[in-house]
Amino acid sequence: MFMFFLIFSIERHRNQFGLNRSNQDIELTTIYIITPTYARANQIPEITRLAQTLMHVPNIHWLVVEDWSDKNPMIETILKKRGVQHTYLVGPRPPNQLKYPYAVNCHHAAFKWIRENAKSGVIFMADDDNVFDLRVFEQMRSTKNVSVWPVGGMFREELSSPVVKNGKVIDFLDGFRRQRKFALDWAAFAVSVQHFLSIPGATDPYRNGYEEDLFLQNLRFGLDDLEPKGNNCTEILAWHTRTTSKDYPSLNNMKKEPDYENTNLLKLYASMLTTARNKV
C-alpha cells in the first residue's frame, strides 16, 4: 500500500507538469540550446523567464553567450539557481564587426564549444526574448538532419513558415524572402549535432539578414533534408517576440531622486548597476 502510494505520488507529480518524462531520461537526445544575450534593462527578466521555461525540458544543455568581454554575475546566479544544466560563455564582437548583429559572434563561441564538447544531439538557437511552447523541444528531439516549423510574430503577417505539401517542404512563406534558399528565422529550425560536426568550420557568416540561410547552406542542406514538425507545419510552437525597452536603466534619473538614508534603495540601485555595468 505504501509502495502504491509512492508510485501514485510520482505519477501525480509528473502529470502536474504535463510532461511525458520517462524513466529513460538518460537515453533522450540532448538538446544544445544556444542563447545569445547582452546587457540591457530586459536582460535579467528575459533570462529569468526563459530559464523558467527550460526548467520543464529534460536533457538539455543551455549555452548562454554574453556579447561582452566578461560575464554578468547576476546571470550566473540565475543560471545556477534554476537548476538547468548550462555553460555560460562570452562572445564579444570584434571591434570591426560592431555593425553586425550581436548574435553572430555569440553563435560562433557556442559552436566552438559544441565542436569541442558534444558528440551527438540537436542544436537550437533560442533568443532570450522569444517564446517557446514546450512541445517544440520535444518535437525537435527527433531531428535527423534539420527540422523546421512555423514561427509566429514575424513581419506584417505575424508569421513565417515553410510551405509543406505531401509532407515535404516545397517553399517558404516569409516577409523577407529575397534570394534566400532557406527563408527561416533562427527560431524556426534545429540541426543535428552529428551533421554539424561532420562539416568542420560550418558556421553563420556576418551578413545581415542572411545568417540563417547561409548557415544552412554551409551545412550543405537541400530542401529535401528539411523535416517538417508542428503537425506538418500547421501549428505555431515558437514566436519571435520583441520587448520594448530602453537599452539600459536610466541611472541618471535615479540619482535625482531624494536620498533615503538607511533604506532599501541603495541595494536596489546596486543591482540595477550590475545590469548596466558596462554601458553607463
Next chain:
Amino acid sequence: MFMFFLIFSIERHRNQFGLNRSNQDIELTTIYIITPTYARANQIPEITRLAQTLMHVPNIHWLVVEDWSDKNPMIETILKKRGVQHTYLVGPRPPNQLKYPYAVNCHHAAFKWIRENAKSGVIFMADDDNVFDLRVFEQMRSTKNVSVWPVGGMFREELSSPVVKNGKVIDFLDGFRRQRKFALDWAAFAVSVQHFLSIPGATDPYRNGYEEDLFLQNLRFGLDDLEPKGNNCTEILAWHTRTTSKDYPSLNNMKKEPDYENTNLLKLYASMLTTARNKV
C-alpha cells in the same frame, strides 16, 4: 532497496525543478492569480509563456479574463493542456467605458468570481506580458493583509519600489507619483482574500493611472499594513515588460501571398484567424 530507489526518484525529480514542494501541498495557501487578456497577435504566445511559468507554482487558481463577450477557443486549449488549475471568464468593457484600460473590467469579473467562490488565500494581478520570478509566488503566499515588492521595467528608471526603512514601508519611489497614497503597479502587491472579502464591494475604479491606489484605499489599508517582501524590497522579482506588436495579424497581407493548394498554409491561416477573430 526498491523503496529507497523510489524515494530517491521523487527527491531527484523535485530537485530538478528547484522547488521546495512539500508533501503538505494541500495545506499551502491558495494564490488566486488574475490575468486580464485581449485578442492581439501576442495573446497566444504570452498566455502560453505565462502558463509555462505558472506550471511550476503549486496551489494556485488562475483566473484568466478575456476583454470580450466570448471566449477564445485557442486560449481554452492552452489552459487545459498546461494542467494549471484555472477558470476562464469573460469581462467585456461596457460601451461607455472603452476609454479606460481593458484590465479594470476584467478585474471586476474576477473579483465577482472570488467573492462567490473563495474563502481564503491571496489575490495577485498578473498581466500576461509581465515577467515573474518563481520566488515572488512563494513570498506572497504568507501575505497577512497586503504584501509589496519592487517591480522592474517601470518608467525611465526601469524601477518602481516601496521605500523601506527598519522593515517598514515609509514611502514609494515611482515615475508616476502624483498624489497617490500607494504608488504601486498591479505587479507590485498581493492582497489577502480574507481581508478582501471582509470589505464588500471593494474594487478598482475606472480612473486611468489611479486604479491600484484607489483599490488599496478602498480596502482601507494604511502604510503600516504593507508587508515588504523581496528581502525587504532589495530584490526585483517581478517586471512590468511590454512587447511590441501590432494589435492583430495582418491577414490582408497574407491573402496577397500566392495561393498554395493542398499545403499547410490554409490550416495555419485558420489558426491566425482565431486569434484575430473579433477584430478583422
